[in-house]
Amino acid sequence: VQLQASGGGSVQAGGSLRLSCQASGPIYSNYIMGWFRQAPGQEREFVAAIWWRANTKMFAESVKGRFTISRVAAENAVYLQLNSLKPEDTAVYYCAADIRGGRNFDRDRFDVWGQGTLVTVSS
Numbered sequence: 619v620q621l622q623a624s625g626g627g628s629v630q631a632g633g634s635l636r637l638s639c640q641a642s643g644p645i646y647s648n649y650i651m652g653w654f655r656q657a658p659g660q661e662r663e664f665v666a667a668i669w670w671r672a673n674t675k676m677f678a679e680s681v682k683g684r685f686t687i688s689r690v691a692a693e694n695a696v697y698l699q700l701n702s703l704k705p706e707d708t709a710v711y712y713c714a715a716d717i718r719g720g721r722n723f724d725r726d727r728f729d730v731w732g733q734g735t736l737v738t739v740s741s
Contacts, residue, residue: 619715620641620642621640621641621715622641622733623638623712623734626711626735626736627736628739629737629739630740633739634701634702635737636700637697639696640693640695644694645670645691645696647670648720649716650668650670651670651687651689652664652666652715652716653665653687653711653713654725655711665681665698666678668689675687676723684700684701686699698711705740706739707737707739709737710737711734712731712732712734714728715729
């Protein structure tokens with residue numbers, strides 16, 4: 619499967635964006651889909667994940683209550699809604715898949731990555 623992320627842009631602090639991740643083929647029930655981000659000069663960090671079959675969701679502490687993750691199975695797509703954006707949310711956002719799946723989250727198991735989409739938040 620290949621992943622295509624889109625929806626990034628430039629917004630002012632407090633604004634919102636919706637990122638989309640479109641898979642080129644089926645997302646199977648065992649997959650875990652995730653969003654990560656990388657700010658300039660920093661390491662890539664986890665943002666949110668969703669277990670495809672159970673629709674269980676997990677978020678980084680820094681985005682809890684502001685970001686939501688959702689899936690549309692019929693579209694083979696995952697969405698990340700970014701609300702109440704802050705300048706520190708500025709980063710390239712990546713969509714990724716753990717195609718081996720499982721019950722536990724392990725960022726090292728995400729081995730299918732899309733290209734990034736840039737989110738810039740100005741103060």
